[in-house]
Amino acid sequence: MLRIYVDFNTMMTDPEERVYINAPLHDGLAAKLRPGRTVLLWSEDLEVQAVIEYDEDHGDWLARPDWSTSQDLPYDPDSIHAGARKRVS
Amino acid sequence: MGEAHEQEFRWVVRSGVATPRQLQEGTRQHSAVPNLYGFSVQYEVGVPIEELVEAGQFPHPRISVTMEPQLIAAARAAGYSIRVVKSPGRGFHCTVEVPYPLSDDLAVALSTTFVHCANPALVRRS
Numbered sequence: 001m002l003r004i005y006v007d008f009n010t011m012m013t014d015p016e017e018r019v020y021i022n023a024p025l026h027d028g029l030a031a032k033l034r035p036g037r038t039v040l041l042w043s044e045d046l047e048v049q050a051v052i053e054y055d056e057d058h059g060d061w062l063a064r065p066d067w068s069t070s071q072d073l074p075y076d077p078d079s080i081h082a083g084a085r086k087r088v089s
Numbered sequence: 090m091g092e093a094h095e096q097e098f099r100w101v102v103r104s105g106v107a108t109p110r111q112l113q114e115g116t117r118q119h120s121a122v123p124n125l126y127g128f129s130v131q132y133e134v135g136v137p138i139e140e141l142v143e144a145g146q147f148p149h150p151r152i153s154v155t156m157e158p159q160l161i162a163a164a165r166a167a168g169y170s171i172r173v174v175k176s177p178g179r180g181f182h183c184t185v186e187v188p189y190p191l192s193d194d195l196a197v198a199l200s201t202t203f204v205h206c207a208n209p210a211l212v213r214r215s
Contacts, residue, residue, distance in 0.1 A: 007115030008148060009104050009129040013178040014120070017214075022114050025190070044106040046149050058120050067214035072150045075106070075205075 001049070002032055002039045006063070008046065018053065018062040033061050041065065045073045099157040101132045101173065101185075104147030107155075107203040109196035116191040119184055121177040126189035132157060132173050133181040139209060144180025146212045153203040160185060160202055167198040 010020035019041055023030040037052045041063055048070040050063035105111060115128035131141040138154060157173050164171040169188065176184040187195060 005110070005114060007105075007111050007128065009115055009145075010117070011148075012129050012131075012145060012180070012182050013176075020115075020117060022117060024117075025114065043111060043149070044108060045151050046105065055120075060120065065214075067148075070148070070214075075151060 002037070004029070004039050004041055004063070006041045006043060008041070008043055014062065016064070018064050019050065021052075021061040021063055023061050030061065039063060042073070045075050047071050047073055098135045098137070099132075100136070100138045100141060101130045101155050101157050101160060101183075102138060102141045102145065103128075103130050103153045103203070104145060104208070105149040105153065106151055106205050107153035107200055109193065109200040112196045112199055113191045113193075116187060116189060118189070119176050122184075125174065125176060125184055125186060127171075127174075127184040127186040128191070129178060130173065130183050130185055131181045132183040136181060141181055142208065142210045145182075146179065147208055147210070148212055148214060150208055150211060151205050152208045153205050155202040155204070160199055163198045163202045164195060167195050169195050169198075171195075171199075 006019050008019055011017045033052050035052055035054050041048050041050045048065045050065040053062045055062055112128050119125040131145040171187050173183050173185050
């Protein structure tokens with residue numbers, strides 16, 4: 001299953017509580033996304049399966065979580081000092 | 090005395106651990122506000138942390154907390170100007186408006202202002 005790192009805080013701006021997938025930030029990610037595809041959304045301490053949707057009005061890829069599949073992940077304090085993701089210019 | 094009191098009620102909270110990577114991942118144009126780029130937080134002057142967390146209905150087992158003046162100061166120290174603006178969303182939703190895309194150095198500067206703790210109002214969705 002495709003694992004996608006996300007910021008779940010983006011749910012706060014979606015009336016349907018879908019999670020924003022930051023495809024522009026990740027080369028090649030958009031090509032892997034299909035409406036209806038099940039993926040695994042994850043962040044430092046949480047993961048959940050979700051179904052991909054495409055918002056044509058805004059041109060955004062979103063994911064609708066299935067919260068019955070959510071799992072808390074072990075919290076590793078050292079991970080917060082891992083720094084920002086490295087960009088390839 | 091008055092200034093210190095005011096600063097006590099300028100809490101900024103996010104669900105999960107606010108790593109630099111998280112902040113970069115969440116930085117985007119607000120879907121309802123053209124040209125507003127930033128990441129989501131719960132913030133309102135005078136509102137305590139617990140109320141902000143409840144309003145956010147956070148799903149993570151941990152939350153991240155900082156203060157608006159600290160965010161502003163950290164950005165300034167890194168050579169950037171940012172602001173926290175009210176924007177459409179759940180509860181006391183605001184956008185921390187940052188240059189887009191969020192640079193590595195600014196992401197690190199902002200991330201280091203947050204402290205992390207257990208989520209006192211974890212919302213388990215079904």
